[in-house]
Amino acid sequence: MAEESNKTSFLSVDCPFAKLPDHLLIEIFVRVPIVDWGELSCVNKYWSNLFREECLWHAALIRCFPLAGQGKTWPGPIPRGMSKRRFAALYTSKCILALDDEISELVGHTYLFLKEQLEISTMPAPSGILHGTIIDQFIACGKSRDRAHELASLIWLAVIDNMDDNHQTFLLLKRLAFEGDVYLAYPYSRSYKVEWKIFERLFTDFGDCLNEADKYDLLGCAKQKFEPIPATWLGY
Structure with a gap:
Protein backbone atom coordinates (compact mmCIF):
# COMPACT_ATOMS: atom_id res chain seq x y z
CA MET A 1 0.00 0.00 0.00
CA ALA A 2 2.79 2.39 0.87
CA GLU A 3 4.38 1.78 -2.52
CA GLU A 4 1.13 2.53 -4.35
CA SER A 5 0.67 5.70 -2.28
CA ASN A 6 4.22 6.75 -3.12
CA LYS A 7 3.56 6.09 -6.79
CA THR A 8 0.36 8.15 -7.03
CA SER A 9 1.91 11.01 -5.10
CA PHE A 10 4.43 11.50 -7.91
CA LEU A 11 2.05 10.95 -10.81
CA SER A 12 -1.11 12.94 -11.31
CA VAL A 13 -4.32 10.92 -11.01
CA ASP A 14 -5.32 12.33 -14.37
CA CYS A 15 -2.28 10.78 -16.00
CA PRO A 16 -2.98 7.33 -17.50
CA PHE A 17 0.52 6.17 -16.53
CA ALA A 18 -0.41 6.55 -12.86
CA LYS A 19 -2.78 3.61 -13.17
CA LEU A 20 -0.33 1.23 -14.85
CA PRO A 21 1.33 -1.50 -12.76
CA ASP A 22 5.12 -1.62 -12.62
CA HIS A 23 5.53 -4.51 -15.03
CA LEU A 24 3.64 -2.63 -17.77
CA LEU A 25 5.63 0.54 -17.16
CA ILE A 26 8.81 -1.48 -17.50
CA GLU A 27 7.61 -3.04 -20.75
CA ILE A 28 6.95 0.46 -22.10
CA PHE A 29 10.25 1.88 -20.91
CA VAL A 30 12.40 -0.83 -22.47
CA ARG A 31 10.77 -0.14 -25.84
CA VAL A 32 11.75 3.52 -25.74
CA PRO A 33 15.09 4.31 -27.51
CA ILE A 34 18.00 3.90 -25.12
CA VAL A 35 19.15 7.49 -25.66
CA ASP A 36 15.92 8.68 -23.99
CA TRP A 37 16.20 6.53 -20.85
CA GLY A 38 18.08 9.23 -18.95
CA GLU A 39 15.24 11.70 -19.50
CA LEU A 40 12.65 9.08 -18.55
CA SER A 41 14.39 8.39 -15.26
CA CYS A 42 14.27 12.12 -14.43
CA VAL A 43 10.49 12.55 -14.89
CA ASN A 44 9.79 11.80 -11.22
CA LYS A 45 11.21 9.93 -8.24
CA TYR A 46 9.04 6.88 -8.81
CA TRP A 47 10.29 6.35 -12.34
CA SER A 48 13.81 7.05 -11.17
CA ASN A 49 13.46 4.25 -8.61
CA LEU A 50 12.19 1.88 -11.32
CA PHE A 51 15.39 2.49 -13.28
CA ARG A 52 17.36 1.34 -10.24
CA GLU A 53 15.46 -1.95 -10.01
CA GLU A 54 16.92 -5.25 -11.20
CA CYS A 55 13.63 -6.19 -12.90
CA LEU A 56 13.82 -3.28 -15.36
CA TRP A 57 17.39 -4.02 -16.38
CA HIS A 58 16.64 -7.72 -16.67
CA ALA A 59 13.79 -6.90 -19.07
CA ALA A 60 16.03 -4.47 -20.98
CA LEU A 61 18.73 -7.11 -21.27
CA ILE A 62 16.32 -9.67 -22.69
CA ARG A 63 14.79 -7.22 -25.14
CA CYS A 64 17.93 -5.49 -26.40
CA PHE A 65 20.35 -8.44 -26.25
CA PRO A 66 18.20 -11.59 -26.54
CA LEU A 67 21.16 -13.78 -27.49
CA ALA A 68 23.20 -12.88 -24.42
CA GLY A 69 23.91 -16.20 -22.72
CA GLN A 70 22.15 -16.25 -19.37
CA GLY A 71 23.54 -19.55 -18.15
CA LYS A 72 27.21 -19.30 -19.10
Missing part, protein backbone atom coordinates in the same frame (compact mmCIF):
# COMPACT_ATOMS: atom_id res chain seq x y z
CA THR A 73 29.78 -19.62 -16.36
CA TRP A 74 31.87 -16.57 -15.63
CA PRO A 75 35.38 -17.38 -14.41
CA GLY A 76 38.19 -14.94 -13.86
CA PRO A 77 38.92 -11.94 -11.64
CA ILE A 78 36.55 -9.38 -13.24
CA PRO A 79 32.99 -9.73 -11.86
CA ARG A 80 30.05 -10.07 -14.20
CA GLY A 81 27.54 -8.27 -11.99
CA MET A 82 23.77 -8.04 -12.14
CA SER A 83 21.54 -7.20 -15.12
CA LYS A 84 22.31 -3.46 -15.19
CA ARG A 85 26.03 -4.16 -15.29
CA ARG A 86 25.58 -6.80 -17.98
CA PHE A 87 23.47 -4.42 -20.04
CA ALA A 88 26.12 -1.69 -19.75
CA ALA A 89 28.82 -4.15 -20.80
CA LEU A 90 26.93 -5.33 -23.88
CA TYR A 91 25.91 -1.81 -24.88
CA THR A 92 29.49 -0.58 -24.48
CA SER A 93 30.86 -3.46 -26.52
CA LYS A 94 28.41 -2.83 -29.34
CA CYS A 95 28.50 0.98 -29.46
CA ILE A 96 32.12 1.75 -28.53
CA LEU A 97 34.04 -1.35 -29.60
CA ALA A 98 31.74 -2.35 -32.50
CA LEU A 99 31.57 -5.98 -31.35
CA ASP A 100 28.45 -8.11 -31.51
CA ASP A 101 29.53 -11.72 -31.11
CA GLU A 102 30.07 -14.37 -28.45
CA ILE A 103 32.80 -12.43 -26.67
CA SER A 104 31.07 -9.03 -26.73
CA GLU A 105 29.90 -9.19 -23.11
CA LEU A 106 33.33 -10.27 -21.90
CA VAL A 107 34.99 -7.42 -23.75
CA GLY A 108 32.41 -4.94 -22.47
CA HIS A 109 32.91 -5.97 -18.84
CA THR A 110 36.66 -5.68 -19.24
CA TYR A 111 36.34 -2.21 -20.80
CA LEU A 112 34.17 -1.03 -17.89
CA PHE A 113 36.60 -2.52 -15.37
CA LEU A 114 39.64 -0.80 -16.88
CA LYS A 115 37.89 2.55 -17.36
CA GLU A 116 36.68 2.57 -13.76
CA GLN A 117 40.07 1.59 -12.38
CA LEU A 118 41.80 4.34 -14.34
CA GLU A 119 39.26 7.16 -14.06
CA ILE A 120 37.25 6.57 -10.90
CA SER A 121 39.72 5.09 -8.46
CA THR A 122 41.58 7.75 -6.47
CA MET A 123 44.66 5.52 -6.37
CA PRO A 124 44.50 3.33 -9.49
CA ALA A 125 46.56 0.18 -9.53
CA PRO A 126 49.74 0.14 -11.65
CA SER A 127 48.89 -0.36 -15.31
CA GLY A 128 50.93 -3.58 -15.40
CA ILE A 129 48.68 -5.14 -12.76
CA LEU A 130 45.55 -3.92 -14.54
CA HIS A 131 46.79 -5.25 -17.88
CA GLY A 132 47.67 -8.59 -16.29
CA THR A 133 44.17 -8.81 -14.79
CA ILE A 134 42.65 -8.26 -18.24
CA ILE A 135 44.86 -10.94 -19.76
CA ASP A 136 44.00 -13.37 -16.94
CA GLN A 137 40.28 -12.73 -17.46
CA PHE A 138 40.43 -13.66 -21.14
CA ILE A 139 42.61 -16.70 -20.50
CA ALA A 140 40.22 -17.86 -17.74
CA CYS A 141 37.39 -17.65 -20.28
CA GLY A 142 39.21 -19.89 -22.73
CA LYS A 143 41.04 -17.44 -24.99
CA SER A 144 44.61 -18.06 -26.13
CA ARG A 145 47.38 -15.77 -24.92
CA ASP A 146 47.73 -14.21 -28.35
CA ARG A 147 43.99 -13.53 -28.55
CA ALA A 148 43.96 -12.25 -24.96
CA HIS A 149 46.79 -9.85 -25.81
CA GLU A 150 44.98 -8.64 -28.93
CA LEU A 151 41.72 -8.02 -27.06
CA ALA A 152 43.45 -6.32 -24.15
CA SER A 153 45.17 -3.90 -26.52
CA LEU A 154 41.85 -3.17 -28.24
CA ILE A 155 40.27 -2.35 -24.87
CA TRP A 156 43.17 -0.15 -23.72
CA LEU A 157 43.01 1.85 -26.96
CA ALA A 158 39.23 2.32 -26.64
CA VAL A 159 39.47 3.43 -23.00
CA ILE A 160 42.26 5.93 -23.68
CA ASP A 161 40.38 7.29 -26.71
CA ASN A 162 37.22 7.83 -24.66
CA MET A 163 38.75 9.58 -21.66
CA ASP A 164 37.49 13.12 -21.15
CA ASP A 165 39.80 16.05 -21.84
CA ASN A 166 40.23 17.11 -18.22
CA HIS A 167 42.96 17.54 -15.61
CA GLN A 168 42.43 14.07 -14.17
CA THR A 169 42.99 12.47 -17.58
CA PHE A 170 46.09 14.61 -18.11
CA LEU A 171 47.63 13.42 -14.83
CA LEU A 172 46.67 9.82 -15.54
CA LEU A 173 48.21 9.82 -19.02
CA LYS A 174 51.42 11.34 -17.65
CA ARG A 175 51.62 8.58 -15.03
CA LEU A 176 51.04 5.89 -17.64
CA ALA A 177 53.67 7.39 -19.94
CA PHE A 178 56.36 7.50 -17.25
CA GLU A 179 55.39 4.18 -15.69
CA GLY A 180 56.18 1.86 -18.59
CA ASP A 181 55.88 -1.92 -18.64
CA VAL A 182 59.48 -2.96 -19.24
CA TYR A 183 59.48 -5.30 -16.23
CA LEU A 184 56.54 -7.36 -17.47
CA ALA A 185 56.88 -10.33 -19.80
CA TYR A 186 54.63 -10.86 -22.84
CA PRO A 187 51.64 -10.95 -22.87
CA TYR A 188 51.39 -8.94 -19.65
CA SER A 189 52.86 -5.77 -21.14
CA ARG A 190 50.91 -3.15 -23.04
CA SER A 191 51.31 -3.19 -26.79
CA TYR A 192 53.26 -0.71 -28.90
CA LYS A 193 49.96 0.76 -30.15
CA VAL A 194 48.77 1.44 -26.60
CA GLU A 195 52.03 3.14 -25.63
CA TRP A 196 51.84 5.23 -28.80
CA LYS A 197 48.23 6.27 -28.07
CA ILE A 198 49.18 7.45 -24.55
CA PHE A 199 51.95 9.72 -25.86
CA GLU A 200 49.84 10.88 -28.81
CA ARG A 201 47.05 12.09 -26.54
CA LEU A 202 49.52 13.80 -24.23
CA PHE A 203 51.29 15.72 -27.00
CA THR A 204 48.25 16.50 -29.16
CA ASP A 205 45.39 16.96 -26.65
CA PHE A 206 47.35 18.16 -23.63
CA GLY A 207 50.45 19.73 -25.18
CA ASP A 208 49.56 23.15 -23.77
CA CYS A 209 49.32 21.68 -20.25
CA LEU A 210 52.89 20.36 -20.23
CA ASN A 211 55.55 22.43 -18.54
CA GLU A 212 59.03 22.50 -20.08
CA ALA A 213 60.48 19.87 -17.72
CA ASP A 214 57.64 17.39 -18.29
CA LYS A 215 57.74 17.98 -22.03
CA TYR A 216 61.46 17.21 -22.31
CA ASP A 217 61.13 14.20 -20.01
CA LEU A 218 58.24 12.81 -22.02
CA LEU A 219 60.04 13.41 -25.30
CA GLY A 220 63.02 11.53 -23.87
CA CYS A 221 60.78 8.58 -22.98
CA ALA A 222 59.11 8.72 -26.39
CA LYS A 223 62.46 8.67 -28.23
CA GLN A 224 63.42 5.49 -26.37
CA LYS A 225 60.18 3.80 -27.44
CA PHE A 226 59.40 5.15 -30.91
CA GLU A 227 61.30 6.05 -34.03
CA PRO A 228 60.70 8.43 -35.63
CA ILE A 229 58.73 10.81 -33.40
CA PRO A 230 55.93 12.67 -35.23
CA ALA A 231 56.60 16.35 -35.83
CA THR A 232 53.32 17.23 -34.09
CA TRP A 233 54.70 15.82 -30.84
CA LEU A 234 57.57 18.28 -31.11
CA GLY A 235 55.17 21.18 -31.62
CA TYR A 236 55.76 21.64 -35.35
Whole structure:
Protein backbone atom coordinates (compact mmCIF):
# COMPACT_ATOMS: atom_id res chain seq x y z
CA MET A 1 0.00 0.00 0.00
CA ALA A 2 2.79 2.39 0.87
CA GLU A 3 4.38 1.78 -2.52
CA GLU A 4 1.13 2.53 -4.35
CA SER A 5 0.67 5.70 -2.28
CA ASN A 6 4.22 6.75 -3.12
CA LYS A 7 3.56 6.09 -6.79
CA THR A 8 0.36 8.15 -7.03
CA SER A 9 1.91 11.01 -5.10
CA PHE A 10 4.43 11.50 -7.91
CA LEU A 11 2.05 10.95 -10.81
CA SER A 12 -1.11 12.94 -11.31
CA VAL A 13 -4.32 10.92 -11.01
CA ASP A 14 -5.32 12.33 -14.37
CA CYS A 15 -2.28 10.78 -16.00
CA PRO A 16 -2.98 7.33 -17.50
CA PHE A 17 0.52 6.17 -16.53
CA ALA A 18 -0.41 6.55 -12.86
CA LYS A 19 -2.78 3.61 -13.17
CA LEU A 20 -0.33 1.23 -14.85
CA PRO A 21 1.33 -1.50 -12.76
CA ASP A 22 5.12 -1.62 -12.62
CA HIS A 23 5.53 -4.51 -15.03
CA LEU A 24 3.64 -2.63 -17.77
CA LEU A 25 5.63 0.54 -17.16
CA ILE A 26 8.81 -1.48 -17.50
CA GLU A 27 7.61 -3.04 -20.75
CA ILE A 28 6.95 0.46 -22.10
CA PHE A 29 10.25 1.88 -20.91
CA VAL A 30 12.40 -0.83 -22.47
CA ARG A 31 10.77 -0.14 -25.84
CA VAL A 32 11.75 3.52 -25.74
CA PRO A 33 15.09 4.31 -27.51
CA ILE A 34 18.00 3.90 -25.12
CA VAL A 35 19.15 7.49 -25.66
CA ASP A 36 15.92 8.68 -23.99
CA TRP A 37 16.20 6.53 -20.85
CA GLY A 38 18.08 9.23 -18.95
CA GLU A 39 15.24 11.70 -19.50
CA LEU A 40 12.65 9.08 -18.55
CA SER A 41 14.39 8.39 -15.26
CA CYS A 42 14.27 12.12 -14.43
CA VAL A 43 10.49 12.55 -14.89
CA ASN A 44 9.79 11.80 -11.22
CA LYS A 45 11.21 9.93 -8.24
CA TYR A 46 9.04 6.88 -8.81
CA TRP A 47 10.29 6.35 -12.34
CA SER A 48 13.81 7.05 -11.17
CA ASN A 49 13.46 4.25 -8.61
CA LEU A 50 12.19 1.88 -11.32
CA PHE A 51 15.39 2.49 -13.28
CA ARG A 52 17.36 1.34 -10.24
CA GLU A 53 15.46 -1.95 -10.01
CA GLU A 54 16.92 -5.25 -11.20
CA CYS A 55 13.63 -6.19 -12.90
CA LEU A 56 13.82 -3.28 -15.36
CA TRP A 57 17.39 -4.02 -16.38
CA HIS A 58 16.64 -7.72 -16.67
CA ALA A 59 13.79 -6.90 -19.07
CA ALA A 60 16.03 -4.47 -20.98
CA LEU A 61 18.73 -7.11 -21.27
CA ILE A 62 16.32 -9.67 -22.69
CA ARG A 63 14.79 -7.22 -25.14
CA CYS A 64 17.93 -5.49 -26.40
CA PHE A 65 20.35 -8.44 -26.25
CA PRO A 66 18.20 -11.59 -26.54
CA LEU A 67 21.16 -13.78 -27.49
CA ALA A 68 23.20 -12.88 -24.42
CA GLY A 69 23.91 -16.20 -22.72
CA GLN A 70 22.15 -16.25 -19.37
CA GLY A 71 23.54 -19.55 -18.15
CA LYS A 72 27.21 -19.30 -19.10
CA THR A 73 29.78 -19.62 -16.36
CA TRP A 74 31.87 -16.57 -15.63
CA PRO A 75 35.38 -17.38 -14.41
CA GLY A 76 38.19 -14.94 -13.86
CA PRO A 77 38.92 -11.94 -11.64
CA ILE A 78 36.55 -9.38 -13.24
CA PRO A 79 32.99 -9.73 -11.86
CA ARG A 80 30.05 -10.07 -14.20
CA GLY A 81 27.54 -8.27 -11.99
CA MET A 82 23.77 -8.04 -12.14
CA SER A 83 21.54 -7.20 -15.12
CA LYS A 84 22.31 -3.46 -15.19
CA ARG A 85 26.03 -4.16 -15.29
CA ARG A 86 25.58 -6.80 -17.98
CA PHE A 87 23.47 -4.42 -20.04
CA ALA A 88 26.12 -1.69 -19.75
CA ALA A 89 28.82 -4.15 -20.80
CA LEU A 90 26.93 -5.33 -23.88
CA TYR A 91 25.91 -1.81 -24.88
CA THR A 92 29.49 -0.58 -24.48
CA SER A 93 30.86 -3.46 -26.52
CA LYS A 94 28.41 -2.83 -29.34
CA CYS A 95 28.50 0.98 -29.46
CA ILE A 96 32.12 1.75 -28.53
CA LEU A 97 34.04 -1.35 -29.60
CA ALA A 98 31.74 -2.35 -32.50
CA LEU A 99 31.57 -5.98 -31.35
CA ASP A 100 28.45 -8.11 -31.51
CA ASP A 101 29.53 -11.72 -31.11
CA GLU A 102 30.07 -14.37 -28.45
CA ILE A 103 32.80 -12.43 -26.67
CA SER A 104 31.07 -9.03 -26.73
CA GLU A 105 29.90 -9.19 -23.11
CA LEU A 106 33.33 -10.27 -21.90
CA VAL A 107 34.99 -7.42 -23.75
CA GLY A 108 32.41 -4.94 -22.47
CA HIS A 109 32.91 -5.97 -18.84
CA THR A 110 36.66 -5.68 -19.24
CA TYR A 111 36.34 -2.21 -20.80
CA LEU A 112 34.17 -1.03 -17.89
CA PHE A 113 36.60 -2.52 -15.37
CA LEU A 114 39.64 -0.80 -16.88
CA LYS A 115 37.89 2.55 -17.36
CA GLU A 116 36.68 2.57 -13.76
CA GLN A 117 40.07 1.59 -12.38
CA LEU A 118 41.80 4.34 -14.34
CA GLU A 119 39.26 7.16 -14.06
CA ILE A 120 37.25 6.57 -10.90
CA SER A 121 39.72 5.09 -8.46
CA THR A 122 41.58 7.75 -6.47
CA MET A 123 44.66 5.52 -6.37
CA PRO A 124 44.50 3.33 -9.49
CA ALA A 125 46.56 0.18 -9.53
CA PRO A 126 49.74 0.14 -11.65
CA SER A 127 48.89 -0.36 -15.31
CA GLY A 128 50.93 -3.58 -15.40
CA ILE A 129 48.68 -5.14 -12.76
CA LEU A 130 45.55 -3.92 -14.54
CA HIS A 131 46.79 -5.25 -17.88
CA GLY A 132 47.67 -8.59 -16.29
CA THR A 133 44.17 -8.81 -14.79
CA ILE A 134 42.65 -8.26 -18.24
CA ILE A 135 44.86 -10.94 -19.76
CA ASP A 136 44.00 -13.37 -16.94
CA GLN A 137 40.28 -12.73 -17.46
CA PHE A 138 40.43 -13.66 -21.14
CA ILE A 139 42.61 -16.70 -20.50
CA ALA A 140 40.22 -17.86 -17.74
CA CYS A 141 37.39 -17.65 -20.28
CA GLY A 142 39.21 -19.89 -22.73
CA LYS A 143 41.04 -17.44 -24.99
CA SER A 144 44.61 -18.06 -26.13
CA ARG A 145 47.38 -15.77 -24.92
CA ASP A 146 47.73 -14.21 -28.35
CA ARG A 147 43.99 -13.53 -28.55
CA ALA A 148 43.96 -12.25 -24.96
CA HIS A 149 46.79 -9.85 -25.81
CA GLU A 150 44.98 -8.64 -28.93
CA LEU A 151 41.72 -8.02 -27.06
CA ALA A 152 43.45 -6.32 -24.15
CA SER A 153 45.17 -3.90 -26.52
CA LEU A 154 41.85 -3.17 -28.24
CA ILE A 155 40.27 -2.35 -24.87
CA TRP A 156 43.17 -0.15 -23.72
CA LEU A 157 43.01 1.85 -26.96
CA ALA A 158 39.23 2.32 -26.64
CA VAL A 159 39.47 3.43 -23.00
CA ILE A 160 42.26 5.93 -23.68
CA ASP A 161 40.38 7.29 -26.71
CA ASN A 162 37.22 7.83 -24.66
CA MET A 163 38.75 9.58 -21.66
CA ASP A 164 37.49 13.12 -21.15
CA ASP A 165 39.80 16.05 -21.84
CA ASN A 166 40.23 17.11 -18.22
CA HIS A 167 42.96 17.54 -15.61
CA GLN A 168 42.43 14.07 -14.17
CA THR A 169 42.99 12.47 -17.58
CA PHE A 170 46.09 14.61 -18.11
CA LEU A 171 47.63 13.42 -14.83
CA LEU A 172 46.67 9.82 -15.54
CA LEU A 173 48.21 9.82 -19.02
CA LYS A 174 51.42 11.34 -17.65
CA ARG A 175 51.62 8.58 -15.03
CA LEU A 176 51.04 5.89 -17.64
CA ALA A 177 53.67 7.39 -19.94
CA PHE A 178 56.36 7.50 -17.25
CA GLU A 179 55.39 4.18 -15.69
CA GLY A 180 56.18 1.86 -18.59
CA ASP A 181 55.88 -1.92 -18.64
CA VAL A 182 59.48 -2.96 -19.24
CA TYR A 183 59.48 -5.30 -16.23
CA LEU A 184 56.54 -7.36 -17.47
CA ALA A 185 56.88 -10.33 -19.80
CA TYR A 186 54.63 -10.86 -22.84
CA PRO A 187 51.64 -10.95 -22.87
CA TYR A 188 51.39 -8.94 -19.65
CA SER A 189 52.86 -5.77 -21.14
CA ARG A 190 50.91 -3.15 -23.04
CA SER A 191 51.31 -3.19 -26.79
CA TYR A 192 53.26 -0.71 -28.90
CA LYS A 193 49.96 0.76 -30.15
CA VAL A 194 48.77 1.44 -26.60
CA GLU A 195 52.03 3.14 -25.63
CA TRP A 196 51.84 5.23 -28.80
CA LYS A 197 48.23 6.27 -28.07
CA ILE A 198 49.18 7.45 -24.55
CA PHE A 199 51.95 9.72 -25.86
CA GLU A 200 49.84 10.88 -28.81
CA ARG A 201 47.05 12.09 -26.54
CA LEU A 202 49.52 13.80 -24.23
CA PHE A 203 51.29 15.72 -27.00
CA THR A 204 48.25 16.50 -29.16
CA ASP A 205 45.39 16.96 -26.65
CA PHE A 206 47.35 18.16 -23.63
CA GLY A 207 50.45 19.73 -25.18
CA ASP A 208 49.56 23.15 -23.77
CA CYS A 209 49.32 21.68 -20.25
CA LEU A 210 52.89 20.36 -20.23
CA ASN A 211 55.55 22.43 -18.54
CA GLU A 212 59.03 22.50 -20.08
CA ALA A 213 60.48 19.87 -17.72
CA ASP A 214 57.64 17.39 -18.29
CA LYS A 215 57.74 17.98 -22.03
CA TYR A 216 61.46 17.21 -22.31
CA ASP A 217 61.13 14.20 -20.01
CA LEU A 218 58.24 12.81 -22.02
CA LEU A 219 60.04 13.41 -25.30
CA GLY A 220 63.02 11.53 -23.87
CA CYS A 221 60.78 8.58 -22.98
CA ALA A 222 59.11 8.72 -26.39
CA LYS A 223 62.46 8.67 -28.23
CA GLN A 224 63.42 5.49 -26.37
CA LYS A 225 60.18 3.80 -27.44
CA PHE A 226 59.40 5.15 -30.91
CA GLU A 227 61.30 6.05 -34.03
CA PRO A 228 60.70 8.43 -35.63
CA ILE A 229 58.73 10.81 -33.40
CA PRO A 230 55.93 12.67 -35.23
CA ALA A 231 56.60 16.35 -35.83
CA THR A 232 53.32 17.23 -34.09
CA TRP A 233 54.70 15.82 -30.84
CA LEU A 234 57.57 18.28 -31.11
CA GLY A 235 55.17 21.18 -31.62
CA TYR A 236 55.76 21.64 -35.35
